[in-house]
Amino acid sequence: MLKTYNCGELNKDHIGSQVTLAGWTDRRRDHGGLVFIDLRDREGIVQVVFNPQLARECHEIATELRNEYVIRISGEVAQRPTGTENPKLPTGDIEITAQKITILNPSKTPPFYINGEVEVEENLRLKYRYLDLRRPRLQQTMLLRHRVVKFIRDFFDARGFIEVETPILIKSTPEGARDYLVPSRVHAGKFYALPQSPQQLKQLLMVAGLEKYFQIAKCFRDEDTRADRQPEFTQVDLEMSFTEEADILQLMEEMIVVMVEKLKPEMRLIKPFPRLTYAEAMELYGSDKPDLRFSLEMRDLSDIAAQSDFSVFRSAIASGGKVKGICAPGCGNYSRSQLEELNKLAQSFGAGGLVTIALGNVSGNLDELTMTLVKSVVAKYLTLDQIKAMATRLNASMGDLLLLVAGKPRSVDTTLGSLRQDLGRRLALPDTNLLAFSFLVDFPLLERDEKTGQWQSVHHPFTMPVEEDIPLLDSAPGKVRSRSYDMICNGYEIGGGSLRIYTRKLQSKVFEILGYTDEEVEELFGHMLEAFDYGAPPHGGIALGLDRIIMLLAGAETIREVVAFPKSQSAIDLTLNAPSSVTEKQLTELHLKLRNE
Template structure:
C-alpha cells in the first residue's frame, strides 16, 4: 500500500551528501536500486538522478515496524527515508561519490511499489535497444542515460547564456508553416479550417530567421525543433533540435569567430576540454582531395593520394578506363596492414561496393619487402615501384586503390578510410578535432532531377569572384558556405545569404526556377527583400549530434529523452497510429486501404 509523503520534506538528493553532513539528520527520497537483508540489518542502495546512497536499517535504531517494512523493499520501489548521516562502518566504496558515508534510517515510507522491471536499471545495459525504448521511462532511470540528458540540459544553458552575452535575442518562429519542396521531404499537417490545404512542420527556421534580419533584430538565436521526413540512421531523427542563429552586417569571419568562442566555452564548461583557437580551416576541394569527404575526421592520417599521373600509361585496364572516362585513380596506405588475410581484403572490396565502387585494387607489401598484388601482372616492375613510391609504401603496408569517376572514388575511399581506422583502433573518443570546411560548391548536379540543385539552399551567397561563371559554368561557382566538423561528423553548417535581388534572380535561374515558381514558393521572403535587407549570415548546429559526441556515445538516441527508431516510429507510444474516422472526416481526408490480394 502506497503511503503519503505528507509531513516529510526532502532535504538533499542522494549524492549531495558527503562527510560534511556527518551527524546531521536528513531526508532523502528515490528508487531502491537493490536491497539486501542480512538478518539483523537491511542494506538498501537508494538511487535518484544525482547518484546512489547506502541506507542502513537496524531494528534497535528504527524500531520493529520500520525494520519489517524495510525487509519487504524490492528493486524500483519509491521510498522516503529520514535518518542520520554517519561515516561508513564497513569498507569505503571508492566507486560511489557517497562511498564514505551511509544513512542510519529512523523513518521509512513506501511511496510507491513496483512490479519487477523487464530489465535491470543499470549502467551500460546489455538489454536490446528495442526493449529499452519500449520501456523508455525505465531506461531513462539508468545513470548513464541520466548523465547524458543532464549534460544536454547544462549545455543548453551554457549556449543560451553565451549567445545572450553576445547580444543575441532568443525568438521563437512558427511550427506550422508553408511547404517548400526544395530539400528533404516535409511532414504535412492538414488544416480543418482550410479543407484541402496543408501546413508543413519546419525543416529549419531558415526563411523566418532571414525575415527577422529584415525586421532589424540584428542577432537572433533559437533552440529550434525541426522535422524532416527522411530515412534515418544513428545520427538522424525525424524530429531534432537545432541551435539556430542569424546575424546581420557580418561576413564569414564574423560568424566563425563567435561560434569558435561558443564552442570553446561549451566544451570547457561542460566536459573540461580546451578547444584550441582558431580552429583549422580547409576548403571543400582540399577536404575531398585529401580525405574523400566534406566532413573529414582528422584524428588520424591515412589520406588519399592521387596517383592518376603515375599510372596513366600503364596497361591495367581498370586504371586506364577510369582515366579515359575523365575519372581518377587514388589510393590510401593502411600502415602496418600488409599481412591482412585475403578474406579480410575481400570484405573491404565488398564494403566499397556499397559506395558505388566496382572494386578495389591492392598491393600488400610483406615485411620482407616482397609484394602481393591483385594487378601486378598488368604492371611493369618500374611502374609498380613508382606507384609504391608515390604511396610512400614501406614493408608491412597495405595499399588500396579505387579507379572511377571522382565522386565514386571520393565516396568509396573516404568511407574505407574510416572503416579501416575503426578496425585499426585509430579513433580516440577522448580526442576532439574540430575543422571548418569552407568554399563549398554552390550547386550540385542531380541526375534524378536533370538539373542543378542548391548544395545548401537557394539563398546561399556565391563567392564574388565566381559570380562570372554562374551563367556559363554553374558547377564551378563556390559558395560562401561553411560547415563545422568534429571528429568526422558535421555538427553544424551555415552560409552568408544573398541579399541582392539580381544575384538571387541568377541563383533561381541556375536552379531552373521560373520567376513564377520562385515567387510561388518563396514570395513572402522575396517581397520582404524589397523593403531594405541587411547583409546577413547564419549557422545552425545539430544539438543532438553535438551532445552525442560530447557524451562519447554512438547514437543520438542516447541523448534524446524519447527518440524514434529507424522507421520513424515510437516504440513507447506506438506512434504513428491510425485515427478515428470522425477526425478524418473533419479534415476531408480519406485513407486508401491497401487491397488484400488472395494467394
C-alpha cells in the same frame, strides 16, 4: 518537500544530523538481522541501515522492499563503523540509521536492470524509456544536454544575441527534404508544414532589424533515419546582420572551444579549427565531412598507373578517369579472406573493384622492398619502381598495404573516402578523446540533378554566390562558388550556413536558374522577395545540429542516446506508440479521406 536532502549530497559534515530522504530502492542486502538499502535519487546513492534492535517495525518493512520501490526514510546520518567504509561510493564514509520508513509506491520487477550496466535490446529500452532514463548513464547525458543548452543561451546572450521563437506551423516549399504536413481544419484542402529549419523566418528577422538572432529550434524532416539522424531534431540556429563569413566562423569556433573546455575539459581540440576547401576535402579524404582524427590521406596515382601494363588502370585513365590510393599501415600481412572482405567493402561503396598491393608482411625500410616480397594480383603488370613510386607517394613503408581504386574521378574519390573512414575505424586509429573540428568552405553553389539535368542548390536557394563568380551564373553555373560553409567534427556534419542573398534581383536570378517560373516564385517565395524590397541588410548565419554535438561530447554511438524520447529507425515512438490511427470524426473535420492502398 518530502525530503530534506538528496542522497548523493550527504557526507561526513552531516554526521549527527536528522535527515529525511526519498528515492528509489537501488539494492537491498538482507542479512536476516541487519538490512542494508542503497537508496538512489538523481544526485546519487546512500546506504541506509535498518537495525531491528533500534527500530523493529522499520526493519520489518525494510525486509519487504524490492528493487525500484519508491520509499521515504527518516533517520540520522552516522559515521560507518571503522573498516566498513566503501571507497567506491562518494557517500561511502557515512550511512543513514533508519528510524522511520514509508513505502510511497511499490514497483513491479523492471523488465531490465536499472542498477547495472548491461546492454539491453534497444526496442525494449525504448518501450520503457522512462525506466531507461532512470539509469545513471542516460541521466548523465540528459544533464550534459541541459548544461550545453544553458551554456549556449548564456554565450549568445552575452554577445548581444536575442532568442526568438519562430512558428512550428509554417508553409510547405518544394526544395529540400520531405515536409511533415499538418492538415488545416479551417481551410479545407490546405496544409501547414513543420519547419525543416527556421531559414526564411530568421532571414525575415534580419529584415526586421533584430541584427543578432539565435534559437534552440526544433526541426522536422520526413526522411529515413540514420544513427545520427532523427525525424525531429534540434538546431542551434543563428543569424547576424552586417556580418562576414569570417565573423561567423570565428564566433562558432569560440563557442565550441569555450564550451568543450568548460563542460568536457578532458576532451582535446585541434586549435585553430582547420579550414579546408570543398575541393581539397574531396581530393584528400573523398568526403565533404572528413574525419580528421586520423590522416590516411588519399593520393592521385594516375601518372604512375598510366605507365603500368595493367589494362584496368590504363583504360580508366584513357577514358577521363583516375587511379587513387590510400595506405593501410601494418596491413601487409592481411590474409586472403581479409583482403576479400576489403574488396567486398569497396564494391559495396560503389567501386568496380579494389586493387591491393602488400609491401611485404613485416615492417621495414622501403629500400629493402623486392618483387618477391610484394603480394598483389597485379604485381606482374607493375615494375618494382612503379610500386615504390606509389608507396612513396602514399607515405607507405614495408609491411603496409596499398589500396587502389580506378574509375571515374568522382566515384574514385567517394568510394576510397568511404573505405578510408571504415579502415580508420577498423584499425582503431581515431583518438576517442579528440574532437577534430574543422570548417569546409568554398562549396559550389549549384549542382546538376543527375536524372533531370536541372540545376539544384548545394546548400539552399538563399545562399550568396561568391561575388566575383556572379557573372558565371549565366555562362557556367556549375563553376559558381558559394559563400557557404560547413562545420565538421570526427566525420559528422555538425552544421552548415552561409551568407544570404539580400537583393530581389540576385535572388530572382537564382530562382530562375533553379527552374522556377515567375508564377511559382511569386507563390512560393514572393514574401521573401517583397521583404528584400524594404531595406534588407546584408546578413548570414549558421545552424548546428545540437543532438550531434551532444552525441560527440557524450561519446555516444547514436543520436538516440542523447534524445530523451527518440524514434526508432522506422520513425516510431515506441513509448507512446506513435504514429497511430485517428477517428473518422477527426478525419472528417480535417476534410481528409484515406486512400485505399
